[in-house]
Amino acid sequence: MIRWMLTIVLAVALIAVGLWGYNQYLQNMEYRNYIENLYQKSFFELVGQIGDIDTKLSKLMVSGDQSQSMVLLAEVWRQADAAQVNLGQLPLGHLSLIKTSKFINQLADYCYYLTKKVGQDRTISLEEMDKLQKLRNNCAQLNEELKVLVDNLNSGGVKWGEIRQAKIKQELNEKAENLIEQQFIKIERTGIDYPTLIYDGPFSETLQQRKDIRIQGEAIDQKKAQEIAADFVGRARVGEVNDGPETTADIETWGVYIKPKDGNGTIFVSVSKKGGKVVNMISDGEIKSAKLSLEEAQDRAERFLAQKGYSSMIPTYSQKFDGTLVINFAYKQGDVIVYPDLIKVKVSLEDGSIVGFDARNYLIAHKERDIDPPKLSLEEARKLVNPNLKVKSEGLAIIPTESGGERLCYEFKGEYGGDNFIVYIDANNGKEVNILKIIDTGDGTLVI
Amino acid sequence: MGHKNKLSVIAVLLTLFICGTMLMEHWKSQNAAVETILYWGSTGSKVMEVQRKLKQWGYYDGPIDGIYGAKTFEAVKLFQRKNGLKVDGGVGPQTAAALGITLNDTSTSYQPSRGGGTSSSGDLYLLARLVHAEARGEPYIGKVAVAAVVLNRVKHPAFPNTIAGVIYQPGAFTAVTDGQINLAPDEEALRAARDALNGWDPTYGALYYYNPAKTTSSWIWSRPVHIVIGNHRFAK
Numbered sequence: 001m002i003r004w005m006l007t008i009v010l011a012v013a014l015i016a017v018g019l020w021g022y023n024q025y026l027q028n029m030e031y032r033n034y035i036e037n038l039y040q041k042s043f044f045e046l047v048g049q050i051g052d053i054d055t056k057l058s059k060l061m062v063s064g065d066q067s068q069s070m071v072l073l074a075e076v077w078r079q080a081d082a083a084q085v086n087l088g089q090l091p092l093g094h095l096s097l098i099k100t101s102k103f104i105n106q107l108a109d110y111c112y113y114l115t116k117k118v119g120q121d122r123t124i125s126l127e128e129m130d131k132l133q134k135l136r137n138n139c140a141q142l143n144e145e146l147k148v149l150v151d152n153l154n155s156g157g158v159k160w161g162e163i164r165q166a167k168i169k170q171e172l173n174e175k176a177e178n179l180i181e182q183q184f185i186k187i188e189r190t191g192i193d194y195p196t197l198i199y200d201g202p203f204s205e206t207l208q209q210r211k212d213i214r215i216q217g218e219a220i221d222q223k224k225a226q227e228i229a230a231d232f233v234g235r236a237r238v239g240e241v242n243d244g245p246e247t248t249a250d251i252e253t254w255g256v257y258i259k260p261k262d263g264n265g266t267i268f269v270s271v272s273k274k275g276g277k278v279v280n281m282i283s284d285g286e287i288k289s290a291k292l293s294l295e296e297a298q299d300r301a302e303r304f305l306a307q308k309g310y311s312s313m314i315p316t317y318s319q320k321f322d323g324t325l326v327i328n329f330a331y332k333q334g335d336v337i338v339y340p341d342l343i344k345v346k347v348s349l350e351d352g353s354i355v356g357f358d359a360r361n362y363l364i365a366h367k368e369r370d371i372d373p374p375k376l377s378l379e380e381a382r383k384l385v386n387p388n389l390k391v392k393s394e395g396l397a398i399i400p401t402e403s404g405g406e407r408l409c410y411e412f413k414g415e416y417g418g419d420n421f422i423v424y425i426d427a428n429n430g431k432e433v434n435i436l437k438i439i440d441t442g443d444g445t446l447v448i
Numbered sequence: 449m450g451h452k453n454k455l456s457v458i459a460v461l462l463t464l465f466i467c468g469t470m471l472m473e474h475w476k477s478q479n480a481a482v483e484t485i486l487y488w489g490s491t492g493s494k495v496m497e498v499q500r501k502l503k504q505w506g507y508y509d510g511p512i513d514g515i516y517g518a519k520t521f522e523a524v525k526l527f528q529r530k531n532g533l534k535v536d537g538g539v540g541p542q543t544a545a546a547l548g549i550t551l552n553d554t555s556t557s558y559q560p561s562r563g564g565g566t567s568s569s570g571d572l573y574l575l576a577r578l579v580h581a582e583a584r585g586e587p588y589i590g591k592v593a594v595a596a597v598v599l600n601r602v603k604h605p606a607f608p609n610t611i612a613g614v615i616y617q618p619g620a621f622t623a624v625t626d627g628q629i630n631l632a633p634d635e636e637a638l639r640a641a642r643d644a645l646n647g648w649d650p651t652y653g654a655l656y657y658y659n660p661a662k663t664t665s666s667w668i669w670s671r672p673v674h675i676v677i678g679n680h681r682f683a684k
Contacts, residue, residue: 081609088608091618095667098606105605249652249674249684268589270650282648284588284636319646322639326646344647358648418560 032161039160042089043153047146049083053107054143057136061129066118073115080108091160100142107135120431215251215363217275222246224276225254229269232278232308233258237353244268251360253279260285267355277363278308283355287323290349294318297325300352301345305329310362313343317438323349326356333369337397340365340406369398374408374427381410381425384432389414389421399424399434409433486539486551490516494551498539501547502527571611572641573633575599578615580637581623583680590677591637593651595644597682600653607655651675654682 056076063069084104087097110131114124124132220228222243230238237260244255253270260267265285272279292300298315305313313329314337320326324346331341342365346356378394385391391414398406409424420438425431486495495514502508507530508523521537528535531546544551575595583594601607601614608614616624623629633641651657657680658668671683 084609085613088613088617101608102606105609109605245675245677247650247652247675248672249654251652255675266588268650280648280650282589282592282643282650284639321642346646356643356648360649360652361647417558419558 036159036161039089039091042086043160044150046083046086046090047150049079049086050139050143050146053079053083054136054139057132057139060132061136066121066123069124070115070118073111073118077108077111077115080104080111084108103138103142107139110135215272215275215277217277219274220254220271220276222254225271225273226256228271228276228278229256229258229281232269232281232357233260233267237261239263244270246273251279251363272363277359278357279360279363281354281357285348285355287348287350287355290323292347292349292352294320294325297347297349297352298327301325301327301329301347301354304345304354305343310343310359320349324355325349331362331366333371335396336371336408337395337411338369339397340400365400369406371398371408374410376410376425376427376430378410381427381430382412384425384430385412385414385423389416389423396427397424407433486516488516488518488521488537494549495520497549498524498544498547501549572638572645574615575611575645576633576638576641577629577631578621578623579640580633581628581631582621583637583640583678586678586680588636588640589650590680591640592643592648593654593675593677593680593682594657595641596649596651597654597657599644600649600651600655604655650677651682654684656684657682 239261240259244257258267318327342361344358397411422436510519
């Protein structure tokens with residue numbers, strides 16, 4: 001009797017577990033398919049987009065009309081942007097995609113740059129046309145390789161989901177065992193000879209390999225760096241000084257950890273090995289309450305900078321969070337605000353102490369500039385500003401360009417419909433270079 | 449009884465009438481404030497609209513250039529005469545109505561932004577989650593450094609161009625693969641993410657980081673190391 005009962009109970013349990021397992025399996029399959037479909041979608045969209053870019057770039061080669069060229073360039077830019085997004089979604093190792101991704105990004109960026117150029121009534125130069133031709137050839141090659149991949153996918157039955165799982169197991173391992181990845185690596189390695197693109201855009205090669213660091217001076221040792229760091233933080237605040245990590249990047253620095261006397265967190269200071277300048281400083285001390293007003297905090301920051309030997313720095317914009325105020329200071333040469341020479345100072349609103357400092361931009365960019373008198377007068381520039389903008393203040397400023405250059409502009413701060421904007425007009429050719437929108441968060445301003 | 453009813457009906461009607469007049473007045477005064485009249489010398493898209501209509505109906509044979517000149521003026525006068533309007537050569541509300549156009553743009557007034565860039569706070573939180581999941585137990589600057597690597601990738605052509613794109617690139621971060629990214633970030637992770645977004649970069653442009661004790665990839669070892677913080681090597 002008992003045995004019977006037991007058998008029945010076990011049988012029921014087995015069936016229940018079986019059903020549950022089957023259900024799990026179905027669910028699993030559903031997810032698997034879903035993810036597989038997402039990957040397929042990204043991949044086929046990518047293939048379509050590369051094909052389309054190929055066509056559009058070819059058409060550009062024979063287009064004789066500026067406005068037509070502009071439409072084609074804008075199309076390529078848009079498609080390449082979307083292709084980049086799709087590429088970023090494929091479950092392939094970063095290593096097998098570096099070049100392809102870079103190519104697509106730069107292509108998008110380059111076409112954007114040319115669109116802007118044509119939009120300003122300037123023609124595409126022969127040299128640029130040549131670059132485009134090269135990019136077109138690369139694109140055709142990429143297109144070919146992708147077609148092979150499509151065939152493999154269609155016939156070989158390789159699934160993206162399986163690649164993803166294999167990927168998780170190998171992590172950053174170089175060995176790639178699946179077809180698709182091999183194909184991508186082949187694309188990477190069979191040297192599609194991508195041209196080096198130098199132009200006015202954020203992905204220009206000039207920016208990727210910038211090495212014009214201006215910090216000069218005598219080399220210092222780690223002991224000296226500790227002293228400089230302690231002086232910088234203020235001897236009265238310093239409890240304990242220790243070595244921190246050093247850097248060997250474009251600016252070489254010694255790292256110094258400082259324990260403040262009040263025991264609140266740790267301050268990290270990095271000091272340049274050449275010249276012994278403090279490049280940046282971060283404190284992780286907790287800030288419990290905000291007692292200082294924003295004006296008081298700004299005043300503290302200004303005094304701090306002056307005391308550290310940074311003269312003629314003016315606050316440009318600031319933002320408040322978590323009981324601190326971060327203030328961006330720019331250098332002012334004569335009556336020109338030089339935005340590339342930027343120093344950030346973070347002030348604690350609890351006791352007014354300096355809890356953050358970053359002079360990297362300043363140290364890289366700062367010099368006394370030869371500023372030629374602008375070709376346009378302030379009055380002439382003002383006429384070029386959209387009359388919708390109620391201008392409240394104006395002046396000269398040097399602003400950084402996307403590719404790391406500099407441009408002398410008239411700066412007009414104004415208001416439109418309750419929002420605040422800054423408009424930059426090139427002081428030599430009158431072009432509207434940039435528009436910034438100031439977003440007042442109630443805690444200081446944020447510029448976008 | 450009937451008397452009382454009548455009285456209340458009158459009261460209701462009276463209230464309605466008063467409210468109605470007030471509304472009308474309000475509406476009128478509002479409209480009057482923004483009423484535009486096109487006249488000799490006016491320019492813009494509204495003038496073009498007028499010219500287009502007049503041309504369509506044969507009153508005007510000049511160019512549709514958006515400039516209210518002599519020809520447009522004469523054409524408007526002709527139109528007004530034919531349609532029994534006051535002949536003054538300008539396009540006021542009545543003439544505009546007869547032409548079938550509206551002078552006021554009701555849809556184009558600019559709405560100022562409220563509360564500002566909420567998108568940036570979304571990025572902040574996402575970045576903080578990654579920092580929390582990837583660098584728990586690391587020193588503070590190690591956390592800022594992890595966030596800085598994400599931002600350096602966004603700026604680099606070989607990587608996706610948004611914070612979300614970089615973080616969710618398949619296989620890019622282990623904490624994303626194993627789901628730890630969904631943990632709520634602590635206060636320190638948020639602060640570190642914020643410092644990085646504000647431009648603090650202890651790695652000086654690093655694009656990768658790895659734990660030398662856990663990594664087998666020979667490629668990553670070949671990259672130039674910028675800085676070592678806690679368990680992580682930051683490399684380019």
